[in-house]
Amino acid sequence: MKGWWNELARVDLSSFEVRYDEVGEGLLKKYLGGRGLGARLLIDEIDPRVDPLEDNVLVFSAGPLTGTTIPTSGRFSASAKSPLTGTITDSNVGGSFGKEFKRAGLDAMIVKGQADEPVIIDISEDGIKMFQTDLWGSKTGVCFDEIEKRSAVIGPAGENEIRYASIVTDGYRVFGRGGLGAVMGSKNLKGITVEGSKKVDVNDQEKLKDYVKKASSKIDSSPVTSRGLKKFGTPILVNLITWLGMFSKKNFRECADEEEADELSGERMKEEIVEDHEGCYSCPIRCGLKTKIDGKEGKGPEYESVWALGSNIGLFDLDKVTELNYRCNEMGLDTISTGGTIACAMEMKEEGIWDDMEGFGSDVTGLLYKIAHRKGVGKKLAEGSKRLCEEYDCELSMTVKGMELPAYDPRGAAGQALSFATSNRGGCHLRGYLIGEEIFGVPKLFDRFKTSGKPELVKRAQERNAYLDSLIMCKFGAFALDEEFYSRFLRSVTGVDFTISDLHGIGERIYNLERQFNVKAGFEREDDLLPERFEKPLKRGTSSDNVFDMEKMLDQYYDCMGWDQDGEPKKETLERLDIPNF
């Protein structure tokens, strides 16, 4: 069984001890790596009810395909209980960090405890060491300047345990959602450096070469991956989503019009601020954008960020939005939750609900600093919009399970709406990205306004993304590659035969394991609903005058998932999927 070393490191920051262990082959076959392995390891380490900023454990994991020559296989995963949502969560990142980790000889690393003073974990083929660091307090850019190796670091936001703090790698590739940066901060772990040169052992090099060639050609010929993402990066979506009436504006109160959105579009970015493109390790798409504003160079913004820090807070000035994006990366803040929280606070201010908001003005730039340092008005914003609205007893938080929703108004696509509602890390588009089926028509177009058949579609998408996140492969590749490719990649690398159906079974297992974690953490059916705002239709645009019967979709979704009507996996479902008791 190639592509895995079975190598697991257990790092205890409280005692400064490192133990090396193995992951059983059985576990790898059942959970692959990345997100699946992370979830499986996590349930042995923590009780689902722990305070995520007190007794949490972080699992970093590569997958069987990480570090190979397979296009879009350069990703790397981190898992923990989320300080933002209280659910199990994971986030994965592109760039080259994962490749180095894998080449240093590791499949996964469990980090527990808390260091007495700020430390950096250094990973190399010689093993894992811990060093005290003077970088605490520094923005991420300073860290990347000072640290010569490949590194994943937190900014001030993570240090100060902002509930949506990110972990930043390679200068701007970010473990963005769910506040994993805050978990690092709570452990006094400023960063991780890594260097490795081992080659991933491949079972059938020839076959792999052949599949890689075919996959690359597919990627080069798909309009989404070649023309769209390759030429404009993710912001190519701005105009499209606006035409569909789903590019929300001002905390989902309405949608941006074409003129406004055009200011933030991929086309406009290319014209005005993009200097160059760059790709993750082993990726031909190269959707990353190197940009420049006012003589200052940086990376991004991505589609989600240009929306969250732009349209969602009513800001249609590309330079300013880009500046905010740079700052979020410097502070180590998730752009989506940052924008969503500010958008919510803006509406609260307009409505006169939150009136002691000294320092909350039109200058959002300074606000990011205040959030990251929990200063003044930033103290309350640092907790995210859900907790903020709970304090003021209002319904203006556009979140699911406490996570701020991303850049698609759910009133424009029934499947995506259900996917947001049932995502087991909260309001996110990456657990089940129905935009493929409902908008791009990949692999097949479904009417975005119809609810029938969507629960089954969401289930399939959630399974697919669960196994993709465990291999780990980028979801952008999946716009071009059909699922047969993943089966082939895995077989040629590991020598083990995984059919598409096997892969979906693994995805289903992972999804249910995560769900079971959340059930034990106290989540219920009512947590699988969208904010009240979405029960009323949009007033303009091509998605107007439309709402979905979420409760009905939920009934059907639970049925097809094998869950009871409270949303709990049935005993027979857990048994069928061989999910351990915990």
Next chain:
Amino acid sequence: MKGWWNELARVDLSSFEVRYDEVGEGLLKKYLGGRGLGARLLIDEIDPRVDPLEDNVLVFSAGPLTGTTIPTSGRFSASAKSPLTGTITDSNVGGSFGKEFKRAGLDAMIVKGQADEPVIIDISEDGIKMFQTDLWGSKTGVCFDEIEKRSAVIGPAGENEIRYASIVTDGYRVFGRGGLGAVMGSKNLKGITVEGSKKVDVNDQEKLKDYVKKASSKIDSSPVTSRGLKKFGTPILVNLITWLGMFSKKNFRECADEEEADELSGERMKEEIVEDHEGCYSCPIRCGLKTKIDGKEGKGPEYESVWALGSNIGLFDLDKVTELNYRCNEMGLDTISTGGTIACAMEMKEEGIWDDMEGFGSDVTGLLYKIAHRKGVGKKLAEGSKRLCEEYDCELSMTVKGMELPAYDPRGAAGQALSFATSNRGGCHLRGYLIGEEIFGVPKLFDRFKTSGKPELVKRAQERNAYLDSLIMCKFGAFALDEEFYSRFLRSVTGVDFTISDLHGIGERIYNLERQFNVKAGFEREDDLLPERFEKPLKRGTSSDNVFDMEKMLDQYYDCMGWDQDGEPKKETLERLDIPNF
């Protein structure tokens, strides 16, 4: 009227504006400067009920004698509402910062609002400027290395708004008590730099010269200031206070014995770690200690710190205590409240009251870091022992009004006990230091175990310290100088005649103004009591088997203060002292 410029600067960090103003002569004559002026300016700026970490205002002030050649006149004052106690508070510092401030042409500076990003205020004869700074996150030592001018900075503790964070100047001269560092932190004010060369205008230079000469000779011949403090610094007190059975141990559960205390004594320090002495500007006593442990150089510990970080937490290892003291200065933590809070937590742990204390072990060194950064177990400790005990519903916090008591067991001196209880910034020894009267016999010895006459003595001491803090003169000088000296100094510098009775009147006015602030902030008679522990006698030592009737002393104290039996200043008292309505 010399010795004052009447110059007041108003700095608004929110708008980056500086306005220059004058302090009226009437105000200066009524409140002198320093603490008195600070309190008087503060009541115009803030409502006593504000959240001290949200809408607070900081007043920095020199006094009429600051920057002159008068011995011990090198001090400088800061006032605000305390985040630790909720009372009005001030703290003053030695060194040379005050002299520079005065010589830059200012009497006081009011700092309000909150900067968007960390700033430093720079004061010079050309005016006040604000600069953004990269020093946020840095320990104080790094700041002093980087900043070439005289500066007052906060460490990580102030940045993270630890309720007992200090402001550090000149490397180790500290505005220690009451959490003024947290107020700076809440304003994103990392530091203040200052440089000035104006000379303080003196009315009668010849007379002043004469008085200075006489005062210096007094200081040189007093055993406390010349032999004790000059030779050993403040830790000369350790053995004396131990012999008196008042050198508390382990959260005031008992008192240290001679053998234990000797490990921390001034004599031991001189033998083992003291390298040199240094004095504040214009001070011949030079009680500051330059020390060295394990090749590392630093300053202190002072008497209070060697107790708080030593005996009070059951640690009798001079090197370790010294290391903790260095760290408190680096982090910007008040040593007394830090030690008091840790001592309290240790007892809670022993008693099984606080059981989720992961990371709270015998290693106090790492704990200081955690407190300053609100990490892990440090989160709860960062709030101080009073809030900690409220959370766990126990009576183990050795505080008055939320401020941790200093290094004298109140069961050994009735006046000091009453002074602790009624101090209007909480459990502190510097509002009324009865150790002079009850132990040193300065100016006259009173039986420490008797309560009769003590309320009047406490009143006099509180008045005296209020005007000393406003001139501003160091209390150590007062061991050698009788009050007539202050009247002479003031007259020769300002040309205005202040009798000793005038000075006591000013002290009384200041004390009542502060009290009135506290009454309006919600403080009541029950806040003027010592912790329950002191209702039971000590079991061993020369202060054992003794408790005081605090309620009775309080009745008498209120009477002689002109307050009603709820502890509120009577209307006629306020009118007599000409205290404004606010």
